[in-house]
Amino acid sequence: MPRTSSTRTPGSAVTLQQVATAAGVSLATASRVLHGSGGRRVAEALAERVTAAATELRYVAHAPAQSLARSRSTVVGVLVHDIADPYFAAIAAGAMGVAREHDLMVLVANTFRDPGLERDYLARLRAQRARAVLLAGSAFVSEPFAEEVAAFADSGGRVAAIGAHGTGIDTVQPDQYGGGRVIAEHLVALGHREVGVITGPAGLATVAQRLAGFTSVVARPHVAVADFTREGGRAAAHTLLREHPAITAIFALNDLMAAGALAALRELGRPVPEQVSVAGFDDLPVATDLTPALTTVRLQLSEIGAQAMRLLLDDEPGGRTVPAAAELVVRGSTGRAAGVH
Amino acid sequence: MPRTSSTRTPGSAVTLQQVATAAGVSLATASRVLHGSGGRRVAEALAERVTAAATELRYVAHAPAQSLARSRSTVVGVLVHDIADPYFAAIAAGAMGVAREHDLMVLVANTFRDPGLERDYLARLRAQRARAVLLAGSAFVSEPFAEEVAAFADSGGRVAAIGAHGTGIDTVQPDQYGGGRVIAEHLVALGHREVGVITGPAGLATVAQRLAGFTSVVARPHVAVADFTREGGRAAAHTLLREHPAITAIFALNDLMAAGALAALRELGRPVPEQVSVAGFDDLPVATDLTPALTTVRLQLSEIGAQAMRLLLDDEPGGRTVPAAAELVVRGSTGRAAGVH
DNA sequence: TAGAAGGTGGAAAGCGCTTTCCGCCGTCGA
DNA sequence: TCGACGGCGGAAAGCGCTTTCCACCTTCTA
Numbered sequence: 001m002p003r004t005s006s007t008r009t010p011g012s013a014v015t016l017q018q019v020a021t022a023a024g025v026s027l028a029t030a031s032r033v034l035h036g037s038g039g040r041r042v043a044e045a046l047a048e049r050v051t052a053a054a055t056e057l058r059y060v061a062h063a064p065a066q067s068l069a070r071s072r073s074t075v076v077g078v079l080v081h082d083i084a085d086p087y088f089a090a091i092a093a094g095a096m097g098v099a100r101e102h103d104l105m106v107l108v109a110n111t112f113r114d115p116g117l118e119r120d121y122l123a124r125l126r127a128q129r130a131r132a133v134l135l136a137g138s139a140f141v142s143e144p145f146a147e148e149v150a151a152f153a154d155s156g157g158r159v160a161a162i163g164a165h166g167t168g169i170d171t172v173q174p175d176q177y178g179g180g181r182v183i184a185e186h187l188v189a190l191g192h193r194e195v196g197v198i199t200g201p202a203g204l205a206t207v208a209q210r211l212a213g214f215t216s217v218v219a220r221p222h223v224a225v226a227d228f229t230r231e232g233g234r235a236a237a238h239t240l241l242r243e244h245p246a247i248t249a250i251f252a253l254n255d256l257m258a259a260g261a262l263a264a265l266r267e268l269g270r271p272v273p274e275q276v277s278v279a280g281f282d283d284l285p286v287a288t289d290l291t292p293a294l295t296t297v298r299l300q301l302s303e304i305g306a307q308a309m310r311l312l313l314d315d316e317p318g319g320r321t322v323p324a325a326a327e328l329v330v331r332g333s334t335g336r337a338a339g340v341h
Numbered sequence: 342m343p344r345t346s347s348t349r350t351p352g353s354a355v356t357l358q359q360v361a362t363a364a365g366v367s368l369a370t371a372s373r374v375l376h377g378s379g380g381r382r383v384a385e386a387l388a389e390r391v392t393a394a395a396t397e398l399r400y401v402a403h404a405p406a407q408s409l410a411r412s413r414s415t416v417v418g419v420l421v422h423d424i425a426d427p428y429f430a431a432i433a434a435g436a437m438g439v440a441r442e443h444d445l446m447v448l449v450a451n452t453f454r455d456p457g458l459e460r461d462y463l464a465r466l467r468a469q470r471a472r473a474v475l476l477a478g479s480a481f482v483s484e485p486f487a488e489e490v491a492a493f494a495d496s497g498g499r500v501a502a503i504g505a506h507g508t509g510i511d512t513v514q515p516d517q518y519g520g521g522r523v524i525a526e527h528l529v530a531l532g533h534r535e536v537g538v539i540t541g542p543a544g545l546a547t548v549a550q551r552l553a554g555f556t557s558v559v560a561r562p563h564v565a566v567a568d569f570t571r572e573g574g575r576a577a578a579h580t581l582l583r584e585h586p587a588i589t590a591i592f593a594l595n596d597l598m599a600a601g602a603l604a605a606l607r608e609l610g611r612p613v614p615e616q617v618s619v620a621g622f623d624d625l626p627v628a629t630d631l632t633p634a635l636t637t638v639r640l641q642l643s644e645i646g647a648q649a650m651r652l653l654l655d656d657e658p659g660g661r662t663v664p665a666a667a668e669l670v671v672r673g674s675t676g677r678a679a680g681v682h
Numbered sequence: 683t684a685g686a687a688g689g690t691g692g693a694a695a696g697c698g699c700t701t702t703c704c705g706c707c708g709t710c711g712a
Numbered sequence: 713t714c715g716a717c718g719g720c721g722g723a724a725a726g727c728g729c730t731t732t733c734c735a736c737c738t739t740c741t742a
Contacts, residue, residue, distance in 0.1 A: 013470070013496040015728060026692045031730060040731095043690070058492050060468040064408035065728035068697045073405060075448070075469075083449075084434035084643070086427060093425035096451040100458075105465060107416070108424075108449045110437040117441075124446060127401040128416075129354070151399050155354040230626065259630045285571065289600045291632030302425070356698060367722045372700060381701095384720070406698035409727045 014057045022053040030054075035061060067129060076312065077107045077125040077133035079118065086284045087254065087301060091136045091162060094305030102313050104131065115142055122148045125157075132158035132312035136305065160312045162304060164205040170311040170320045172304050176206050179297035179326030180213025183251055183279050186295070186328060188217060191337035192249040192277065196240040197221040198257050200228040210253050210281060222247060226257055233257025237264035241276075248276060248337040255280035255287050258294055262333070273335030283329055292332030299326055355398045363394040371395075376402060408470060417653065418448045418466040418474040420459065427625045428595065428642060432477045432503060435646030443654050445472065456483055463489045466498075473499035473653035477646065501653045503645060505546040511652040511661045513645050517547050520638035520667030521554025524592055524620050527636070527669060529558060532678035533590040533618065537581040538562040539598050541569040551594050551622060563588060567598055574598025578605035582617075589617060589678040596621035596628050599635055603674070614676030624670055633673030640667055 020030035025046055033042050033050040042050075053059075067073040078095055080088040092108060099106050107130060109121035118137070122145070125133050133152060153159050153168070160170040187195060195218050200207040202225070215221065222244045226232030233252050237260065240247060252258035258280030262272060270276050272292055280287060283298035304324050311320060361371035366387055374383050374391040383391075394400075408414040419436055421429035433449060440447050448471060450462035459478070463486070466474050474493060494500050494510070501511040528536060536559050541548040543566070556562065563585045567573030574593050578601065581588060593599035599621030603613060611617050613633055621628060624639035645665050652661060 013467075017728080027729085028692055028694095028731080029690090032691090035730080040690080046691085060464050062409070062470065062728050063465075063468040064405035064414060064470060065697090066730080067405035068403070068409055068699085069728075069730040071697065082434065083424065083437065084427070084430045086425070086430070089425045089427070089430040092449075093423065093451060096424065096449070097453075100451070105448050105450070105462075105469065107446050108433075108437070109446070110434060110441070112438075121446075123401055124404075126354075127404040128446065129403065129405060230630075263630065286627050286630060289571075289604065289627060290630055358698075368699085369701080369722055369724095370720090373721090376700080381720080387721085403698050406727090407700080409729085410698075410700040412727065 013062065014059045016059070016061065019050065019053045019057055019059050022057065023049040025050060034059075035066070071129075073129045073131060074103065075105045075107050075128060075130050076309070077109055077121075077128075077130040079109045079111060079121060079125075079133060079135050079137060081111055081113045081137040083108060083110050085256070086286070087256075087282055088136055090284075090301035091305035091308075094302035094307075095134055095136075095309040096305075097302075098306045098309035098313070104313075111137065113137075115145065119145055119148045122152055126152045126155055129155075130157055132160070134305070134308050134312060135159065135161040136308075158312050158318065160308045160318075162308055164209070168319050170308070170318050170322075172308045172311065172322045172324055174206075174299050174304060174324040175326040176209035177213035177216075179281060179299070179328075180210040181216055182213075182326070182328045183281070183295075183297060184214045184217035186330065186334065187249045187251065187277065187279065190249075190277065190334060193337065194244065194246040194248055195221045196237075196244060196247045196250045197223050198226050198233055198236040198240070198250065198252040198261060199223055200226065200232075200253050200257075204228075207253060214251060221251070226260075228254060228257065230256045230260040230263075233260025234264045235260070237261035238268075241265075241268065241270070249279070249334070250276060251279045251281075253281055255282045255284045255294060255296055258296065258333075259286060259290055262290055262294075272333055275338050277334040277337070279334055287329075287331070290333070295331045295334040296329055297326045298329045300324065354403065355400045357400070357402065360391065360394045360398055360400050363398060364390040366391060375400075376407070412470075414470045414472060415444065416446045416448050416469060416471050417650070418450055418462075418469075418471040420450045420452060420462060420466075420474060420476050420478060422452055422454045422478040424449060424451050426597070427627070428597075428623055429477055431625075431642035432646035432649075435643035435648075436475055436477075436650040437646075438643075439647045439650035439654070445654075452478065454478075456486065460486055460489045463493055467493045467496055470496075471498055473501070475646070475649050475653060476500065476502040477649075499653050499659065501649045501659075503649055505550065509660050511649070511659050511663075513649045513652065513663045513665055515640050515645060515665040516667040517550035518554035518557075520622060520640070520669075521551040522557055523554075523667070523669045524622070524636075524638060525555045525558035527671065527675065528590045528592065528618065528620065531590075531618065531675060534678065535585065535587040535589055536562045537578075537585060537588045537591045538564050539567050539574055539577040539581065539591065539593040539602060540564055541567065541594050541598075545569075548594060555592060562592070567601075569595060569598065571597045571601040571604075574601025575605045576601070578602035579609075582606075582609065582611070590620070590675070591617060592620045592622075594622055596623045596625045596635060596637055599637065599674075600627060600631055603631055603635070613674055616679050618675040618678070620675055628670075628672070631674070636672045636675040637670055638667045639670045641665065 020027045030050050033047045096106050111118045224236035224240045226236035280294050280296040283296045287294040287296050361368045374388045437447050452459040565577035565581045567577035621635050621637040624637045628635040628637050
């Protein structure tokens with residue numbers, strides 16, 4: 001009888017049957033003691049023997065078998081474009097905190113911004129019978145993806161998203177529009193009239209919303225498209241300043257690109273904010289460490305991720321929308337427009 | 342007969358039996374066609390009927406059932422202290438890239454630096470029958486944790502770690518010692534004699550190694566302990582400068598703390614590097630955006646994560662050690678010691 | 683004192699797959 | 713012409729759990 005951990009056969013895990021045998025009870029009893037969801041009690045004496053045996057043997061339940069028998073798993077999925085992007089990392093961390101309160105494990109699907117992979121991962125999350133999936137990347141609004149989302153929901157999983165998404169699913173809606181607007185108002189109040197905007201890839205919902213908020217105040221900014229990375233922002237800033245030398249302010253649609261824009265201005269020897277003001281969006285931790293510190297819009301990303309996970313896990317009917325604030329944070333990178341007194 | 346996706350009963354997923362019935366073949370045949378690992382072929386005509394039915398019904402295999410039957414799962418675990426920390430995010434991203442090449446999903450366990458949680462997650466990863474687990478956090482060298490690692494390996498899972506770890510498991514070893522040494526040499530070459538070091542929590546292997554490398558050159562630096570965060574670094578820098586005003590250089594054991602140290606120096610109005618030089622470790626993306634840009638030690642984190650995942654997934658025997666380079670990157674934050682000409 | 687009611691342990695039937703057998707059929711060699 | 717053999721589809725036995733159902737043993741009540 002394998003009693004101590006040193007005598008267990010390596011390579012084969014301990015089963016509940018072994019625990020039951022070691023404790024001298026039936027399989028059913030052992031199951032009731034250790035995972036007692038049958039809603040039944042077991043006599044104290046037996047229960048103790050079982051837990052003792054389980055501890056002794058280092059037993060942990062075979063999760064796949066459990067999922068099969070209970071037809072519900074203990075994993076949830078989080079779909080992100082790129083976990084190395086601090087924006088997604090913060091959301092994921094918030095979501096994970098809540099998941100852990102519910103004793104769930106988090107399967108992170110890193111799509112590398114590939115729509116095909118996005119679908120694929122969603123299908124695999126369905127295969128895993130993940131209880132829920134959080135679409136953290138502002139997904140491309142493609143037909144096949146929407147179908148895959150529907151299939152996931154059909155098979156009994158819950159879906160929530162950050163930002164705008166189709167019908168029926170829960171969403172946490174950061175006030176992207178309001179954030180864009182408040183940055184624009186801030187720049188206008190400082191006297192800026194020639195303004196450049198560095199946007200991200202078209203088709204991303206967040207991009208459209210932030211931009212719409214901004215243009216609701218500044219009707220016709222000069223626009224350059226970049227790919228939501230620091231390098232993209234740097235290149236776009238160069239382009240913008242070359243083609244429109246009169247620009248006195250640049251609004252980058254996220255902080256990463258704003259960091260790139262600051263780098264570009266440094267390279268050009270144009271002082272910030274004396275000659276050109278720069279603003280970002282997200283308020284990533286890096287914003288305070290830039291020079292000058294970045295004026296931006298604060299999204300409480302970790303809390304947003306947590307909130308989305310809460311929506312996924314309470315058992316209310318779906319289709320809800322929870323707003324999340326976007327708050328202007330003024331730091332040193334914006335100032336009065338050159339020539340305005 | 343539920344033929345189209347619109348007539349499927351919601352809430353209950355499609356099973357292989359349903360696909361088989363729809364295709365007019367047996368369960369076994371359907372299994373062979375769709376997941377054909379039995380090493381057997383099926384006649385063309387039948388195979389086509391089966392795949393057609395599967396597509397039609399949007400069938401995806403029940404992964405837990407598959408894991409149970411095959412007694413091997415398609416998930417791997419990655420254990421990190423905090424996914425929101427760019428250090429771990431980069432490692433995780435690298436690991437995920439390789440996992441995806443192998444068609445594996447990644448379960449990310451965020452331990453929030455809690456040793457208890459670390460153990461707990463490892464047990465749950467074992468419960469999931471994760472094929473392998475990557476210990477990305479330089480784990481606390483605690484006895485119970487080591488036991489849990491052994492239990493995981495015993496039950497047939499592979500284990501790899503970044504940085505120093507017990508026996509038998511694969512490890513990727515960034516040259517922490519060498520990195521610490523090279524920073525020290527750099528500072529000494531610049532004439533610094535009074536040097537402060539901001540270390541992390543004792544018990545972290547990386548901390549010990551980086552520090553050891555450093556002190557192999559600078560025997561007795563002034564040491565302040567912080568908790569590996571920007572705020573910790575900032576506070577520690579203040580302490581260091583208050584207690585040892587003669588310090589002309591600060592080495593923070595990671596870039597996050599170095600960013601904090603730079604902030605502290607800004608607050609004190611001490612110019613960097615004219616009065617005080619600052620160096621970090623890791624070369625996170627933020628390093629180039631600090632002012633002045635940070636002198637640091639480059640670790641190719643993403644590649645390190647990828648390499649570790651490769652070790653986990655090839656089928657070579659374990660216990661290997663793969664070194665990873667640590668390369669000095671000199672930027673603007675270090676300069677000649679004040680008073681040295 | 684007997685019968686009902688309530689509590690507790692165990693046997694067994696799945697959960698959705700994989701995979702080993704088994705048996706059928708057609709082909710080929712002697 | 714007949715037996716051996718190879719190829720391929722299907723039946724069925726698990727994989728490790730959960731949970732229903734049944735049997736048994738105590739109480740408690742009339």
